[in-house]
Amino acid sequence: MKKIIDQTSEFEKLIDIIVNPVDESTEAYALKLVHVIYDKGWRHSYSLITRRLLKLQIDELNDALQLISANVQELINDINSEIDNYDDCNESANDPEKYSVSLRRCHRNLEKLKDHVTLELMRIDGNKAIEAKVINLHQLVSKKLDNTSEKLESIEGKAEKLEKEYKNQRTESITILGVFTAIIGVIGVGVTLSASIFSNMNSIGNWRLYALTCLIVLFVTNILTALFDFLRDMTDKEKKKNDYLWIFNIGLLFFSFVCFLLSFTL
Structure with a gap:
């Protein structure tokens, strides 16, 4: 059984490209990397995506993930175009059947990459919603504590006043x-x-x-x-x-x- 070559470094290059807006030249290079990475059956890990994004020290992770999702979709569209034009590709491929398997592997793994990015977006949105609820709850509790403190001070003031009047x-x-x-x-x-x-x-x-x-x-x-x-x-x-x-x-x-x-x- 042939050993699958680790494509982590190439995958990190792909992430570095699609995390930024792409033009025709970078899109062509990214598509080439896709074939290199997934052609032999290598699969990326979900943690590898997040780890690479953290290394890039991106300020707005949510915006970066949305851009990655859009760029991955462009690559998927390109792979779909290659699959649709498979008959023309048969003429230039040495092994047409092998080439078809390679295209489908690329398509499947790009779909998984987009799915991982979408899950990360959902996680970030969920964390923001929880954070917003915690902040609102903290503000509500702080407000009630302030009102309670004011009421206690008012009661203490009235008690002192009544005690003084009594004396x-x-x-x-x-x-x-x-x-x-x-x-x-x-x-x-x-x-x-x-x-x-x-x-x-x-x-x-x-x-x-x-x-x-x-x-x-x-x-x-x-x-x-x-x-x-x-x-x-x-x-x-x-x-x-x-x-x-x-x-x-x-x-x-x-x-x-x-x-x-x-x-x-x-």
């Missing part, structure tokens, strides 16, 4: 209770002092009674005014102007001082 309300409630307690205490002190003074009014004299009453009124009025102003500040209400309070205080102090002096002279 403020608690503080205000305690403060208000303290203020009202102070008001009640002041009123209680005022009532106690007043009751004590009025119970001993016969022993201290009228003028001293007048003086002490003015001081009690002065004390209670200023304390209550300060407490009410404090409550307005807590509730963010406009603070009332007490422009005449100092006149009232000076008047009561003066009247109390006069009454106190009169208690010694009269």
Whole structure:
């Protein structure tokens, strides 16, 4: 049995030619290579095509494969023409039957080469479709994660705000209770002092009674005014102007001082 000669180097030359646009001269040379490669029954491997294309470092592999497919189809058309014109070829061939087998081998292997290129194109298109789906899925997940992060930040912000409002309300409630307690205490002190003074009014004299009453009124009025102003500040209400309070205080102090002096002279 005759050994089949390895035609790998010639096949790589064929790939180098058909990976580029061909003219009449290169097409004739490619057709000659086809006869040399496949004439003795040698078959190319699928991996050899891809390996050669990778060695060529082609940027757009998809475009290159489409060009190879088109150029291989041109070679197939040329082989078909040779088969159709087989009767004329018989006159020049030394062994017509052998020549017919050679043509059909070339045709069959070129069909396989085109089929391998088509499969590679389909694989590339499939990979691109999968890549596009992965990119879209990644963008969708990233968008949802961003929305989730924004929602979490919004929830955390609202929770912090509610917690702060709760603490403020608690503080205000305690403060208000303290203020009202102070008001009640002041009123209680005022009532106690007043009751004590009025119970001993016969022993201290009228003028001293007048003086002490003015001081009690002065004390209670200023304390209550300060407490009410404090409550307005807590509730963010406009603070009332007490422009005449100092006149009232000076008047009561003066009247109390006069009454106190009169208690010694009269």
